Amino acid sequence: MAYQHVLEFAALSDTGRVRDHNEDAIVVCGDYGCAILADGMGGYKAGEVASAMATQVIADYLCAKLDTTWFARLGLQAVKLSRWMTESIELANRHVLYASQTNAECFGMGTTVVVACCSQDKLLLAHVGDSRAYRLRDGQLTLLTHDHSVLQEQLDAGLVTKAQARFSNIKNLITRAVGTQENVDVEIHAHPLQEQDLYMLCSDGLTDMLSHDEIQVILQQYTGDLPSCCKLLIDSANAAGGNDNSSVVLFKVHAVRNLSWLRRLLGR
Template sequence: MSNEHVLEFAALSDTGCVREHNEDAIVVCADYGCAILADGMGGYRAGEVASAMTTQVIADYLCSKLDTAWLTKLGLPRLKLSRWMVDAIELANRHVLYSSQTNAECYGMGTTVVLACCSQDKLLLAHVGDSRAYRFRDNKLTCLTHDHSVLQEQLDAGLVTEEQARFSSIKNLITRAVGTQESVSVELHTHDLKEQDLYMLCSDGLTDMLSHDEIQLILQHSSDDLSLCSKALVANANAAGGVDNTSVVLFKVHAIRNLSWLQRLMVR
């Protein structure tokens, strides 16, 4: 249907009001329509190592693949890009695990990750852990990812309500992470892109501090200026307590242009 998309990006990461170090990491590959956000965990500064390593390994892997893919001039097949996204996260998992096992200061470290790549008129999302991706369309905010966490399992089972979950003492216990086991299970989904869609990747430092409705209200007021919007999200999270690092990546779809008949044939 369509191939070229014009995207605008903004990103911001903040230590918050309580933590001494920022264990979140962000890499935006605007030329390739990709963004990566990770929220690390571990011993002294080890979370910083895990998240930085993961985002950089994924970015390097994807950019190298996309640089050499001649099909990008016609439109890269989504199945190939999906495979590369999973391969990139699996590669990052091996790197983080090896560093954890060979460096005493990094023992036990790991990280969440959420990866977004735009391909033709589709958004591909891959994630591990509880960092999230949202879509803001027609003034309505929708969460596109499903947390890999103990609390989410309780929600799915109907053991707690959404309101109870906001104040749960186990909200940060995740069931999947990059770098903690030999293999990692990556969840991958595809969504339709539409012009004027706004997408947000975020760490739980945002969603633990602000409710769904509060985030939606900020986007409704500030989405015309992505830089201002990212600052407003972080500022409001800090004003609510800022007990964790807060990171956001915003990107808006400004245009989607049609493929030629040859391009449509090639991307199937």
């Protein structure tokens, strides 16, 4: 099978009401159907070094792999793209860790990351940490990633409820990060794409301030205007306190076209 995706992207990042600098980073590679979002951590401004470095390394690696003709990309298999996504995050891990170990000002830095790429009729999501990916389909919002955090482990074990978790004082303690250890454990899954799907990548600065239902309502109302939707999500997070940097990447699937006939026509 060969597919062509028609995607629309929008993205926005904001420092928030409390922090004095932004440790989030976003790279959107629209021509390749990929987006990367990271939320850095570390000493003074080291977090923004980690997130910027990770997103750029991942984007450069994926774009280099995907930098083939449009026709050749039609037949790209999910298993190959999945491997490239994992390799790109592992490479970013080595870069961030090396910088942390060789630059005193960056000691101890690290970053979360969530990467989305389209392949055939699937969306591949790779993540490390608690930055998230959601899907709005037929008006219903679904969380597609599973936080790598202490709080999520407590939720999984039934030690706290979702209502209690929202106000927990340990919700920012993550159990996996890019650049903090020699090896990084990347979680990656494939999800079927459908026309009119709306996907969102975001940092925890957004989800700590807004509930699932609040995000769903905004996405439902502004699904036809992605830049305005990004702005309203960020503005709403700030209005709720803006305790952290908040970042959003939105992309909408306008078409998932099966182009196998084209390959057959040209003898491929």
